[in-house]
């Protein structure tokens with residue numbers, strides 16, 4: 001196909017896209033470029049056009065932004081996981097706050113104050129969930145790492161600076177044991193082999209650690225000896241689960257599971273409540289900032305003991321259970337079966353009696369539910385909520401809504417719909433994902449005519 005763009009341009013970065021790429025304008029075109037920050041001028045090679053926008057890479061940098069720092073990780077510019085590791089942390093927070101404000105204005109047509117993003121004291125080694133693909137090179141050496149951005153090529157890595165430090169030596173030793181015990185590493189092209197990914201989940205508040213082996217077949221030769229050797233080497237591992245995934249998709253976990261060692265779950269706690277988490281349950285990845293996030297959300301919504309709260313998109317029931325201490329009753333809705341199961345167990349474990357759990361689509365549930373709801377806490381996945389859910393919230397004239405979102409653009413889209421009947425009265429970004437372009441946001445909404 002004929003190229004419809006100049007291959008090389010020189011330009012200056014004027015903004016940062018929501019994916020964390022530098023934005024350059026040249027000859028009426030917009031170019032997105034990795035690793036280029038505001039004020040920097042560069043020679044750029046244009047690689048391709050997607051949805052009308054050009055994507056390029058830096059060939060030569062003429063000046064460095066004074067917001068840059070030396071990144072801790074050597075592969076941060078090729079792995080694509082950490083878009084902002086080369087920026088001072090204060091600057092990362094400024095960019096995130098701006099992203100939320102701009103998304104609300106541009107997509108949601110909402111002009112409101114956005115509070116400065118709440119950051120971490122130490123923004124490294126925070127992630128409690130680590131997943132790595134394993135591969136084999138031409139010489140037969142086993143390795144693991146991250147996918148190079150937009151590819152399935154694995155870049156070997158020994159330590160990742162945003163992941164819990166306990167994971168790296170385990171991942172390394174698994175590589176050694178895989179060799180020793182002749183466990184075949186999966187090949188994505190030939191679809192042969194066994195081990196695809198290793199997932200490590202760490203508990204922040206308890207000495208518990210889960211390993212999930214994502215394998216093409218649940219039962220594979222040498223399994224017992226491999227597991228025995230692994231737990232002998234790493235007694236900090238409290239459970240090991242095999243998860244079968246033989247499909248060729250980007251989704252890491254499959255549906256079939258077998259517990260190979262321990263209980264198949266680990267526990268962790270948030271603001272004094274303890275939660276059991278299984279291999280496939282959703283659980284917030286930053287155990288320190290999740291407390292900041294939830295505390296802020298609960299302070300803002302200020303639940304009283306005569307109010308009934310709907311916790312929609314509830315995961316393993318975390319925020320609903322914490323909210324139940326101040327509420328009359330909490331109704332929790334979640335679509336994922338294993339999260340729903342964990343949530344019910346979690347309520348028992350915490351001796352919480354004023355909470356009910358429903359396994360359902362949040363939109364379908366709220367449309368069919370006949371009981372009273374005073375307050376909604378909603379925390380949908382990245383794609384946001386839907387018309388079914390939002391229109392039901394509006395037709396019920398629920399007084400207060402807290403929307404927790406991990407994607408400012410879908411948040412803005414949904415708030416635009418809700419702003420027919422709600423005022424957005426408080427917006428607070430929280431940095432759950434330092435070094436990356438991701439940002440979590442809390443939005444408080446109050447029913448328009450309920451305002452005093």
Ligand code: SAH
Nearest residue numbers: 282313314315334335336361362379380381
């Ligand atoms: N509030 C939880 C979970 C948030 S993640 C926490 O803070 O930990 C979003 C959750 O929404 C996931 O658990 C996902 O399984 C669930 N979900 C996705 N689509 C849904 C839908 N249509 N209805 C209900 N839950 C859904």
